[in-house]
Amino acid sequence: MILDLHNHSIKSDDGRARVESYCQWIRKKEIPIDGFVLTEHRQYDDESDYRALEDEFGLRILKGSEVETEYGHVLVFGVNDDLRAAFDFTRIDLPLATVLEESGRCGAQAVPCHPGRPNVGLCAHYETRGVPEGVEIIEVASGGSRAGEDEAAAALAERHDYAGVGGSDAHIVSHIGRCATRFPREIRDEEDLVAALREGGFEAVRWT
Template identity: 65%
Template structure:
């Protein structure tokens, strides 16, 4: 399966994309995505139900969150009531150690995103504060990266032995699918399936930039 693990809708304060418009764009442009994950900033959207869009467009639509920590931004997959009670998702200085530990305790999966980005990326904080124990997976391909950021992310992840995944970090419709993650041996139909697949480690980051820009 091919999933875009990092997208934002109008639910995020800087998002301008409606979820249905993402679906329409994927089908109009014939992108090879099987689905996408909505990772809204500093919150978890407990109210929205996208099952009707999943059925209409034959796409998997899952929900996660992007939180902000003292070591940059982190995506959290598998958010549940226990994790919502343990963390204040609106806090822009969550301790990354706490996020990683609580995610694991609650059966979720936490991984830093765009780690090569200045100020909000994990690796820029490593330069000043040292390496964080407990990180094992990072987003190495990000559709919003400027030249050099993904290259640094890929190199540092390799040096540190981290697994890598990809996501578009789309905030507008036309950016979805620029980067994604391939799960070659998995059938993912739920957030629990996604957490299991990420934990299992059999995935790889994919860049679809050229294909997306051509269409």
């Protein structure tokens, strides 16, 4: 199963895409993904219900979040009430250690994203802040990367033996499906996604 793990809708302050339009785009352009995850900035969207769109377009639509830490931005999958009570998603200076630990404790999975990006990626902080404990997976293919940034992420993953996922970091409709993650199993919901990430065996894929 192939899921694009990193996308933003109009729920994010800088997102300009309707979720329905993402679905239409994927089908119109025959993008070979089975679904995507909405990772809105500094929040978890528990209001929206995308089940009707899932049925209409035959796509899996899951929800996560993208939070901000001193080591850069981090995707969190499997967000639940416990995790939302554990730290303030709206802060822009969360301790990475807290996000990693609490995600583990609450049955979620934290994945630092676009590690090669200046300031908001892990690579920029390793020299000054040291190697953080508890990172297991990072985003090695990002649709928002500039030249050299994904290569830096891949090198980091190899050096520290991190697993790698892919996501488009789409903010507009036509940017979805640029990068994704191929899993060796079916994923039905957010809990399944966390389980699949913990099991391993997945790989990042890129189409651009």
